Amino acid sequence: MILRFLKSTYSLSSPKDTQAHYDKWAGSYDEELTENGYATPDRLALALWEIRPDGQMPVLDFGCGTGLSGLALRRAGFQVLDGMDPTPGMLEAAQDKGIYRTLSGFDITAAPPIPQGAYRAITAIGVIGQGAAPPETIDHLLRALPKGGVLGFSLNDIALADRAYIGRLNDWLDMGAARLLARNSGPHLPGIDLNSDIFIVEKA
DSSP: OOOOOGGGGGGOOSHHHHHHHHHHHTTTHHHHHHHTTOOHHHHHHHHHHHHOOOTTSOEEEETOTTTHHHHHHHHHTOOOEEEEOSOHHHHHHHHHHTOOSEEEOOOTTSOOOOOTTSOSEEEETTOBSTTSBOTTHHHHHHHHSOTTOEEEEEEEHHHHTSHHHHHHHHHHHHHTSEEEEEEEEEEEEGGGTEEEEEEEEEEO
16 A cells, blocks of 8 residues: 555645655555546646747756656657655655666755756646645746746646746746746546646747
């Protein structure tokens, strides 16, 4: 029997609690999400491929977790993937999948150390929302992109209900600092009746 962590994820209240939760979850994460029909990674990866169909373009898989998002990016056509995650247990599981060029950790309480302009595409798949990354993550990732670079990220129903998350994106769009290339709604984790919106945003 696998250890279950999914339903308690959305009540985590601090960065350190979040890191400890995901570290304990790493061993059963893939199985629990797969049995709940985790659909957002493939949806987002395919949407990004439609807009940037370049298999040799390096993509930063931010919050890569155990690598389920990276597998989806590979299936879509992206072959050069770097992963970044704050949780050692998750990174170990991602390493075992053998799909990343590089993997790196970071301090969950600080801004992620992404070299500015190093990636023309960054993804945050199932990463931004309650129990994971805060709204300002959208700012950090868009700032790291060069002009014309794209960010692909998702917000589940719980995050969409909190206006702080979509508000961060709207600030960029309203200032003309970014433009929305794609947004669509669909299943996230059907097993717990949770949907998500995916966004592809280009930095102006």
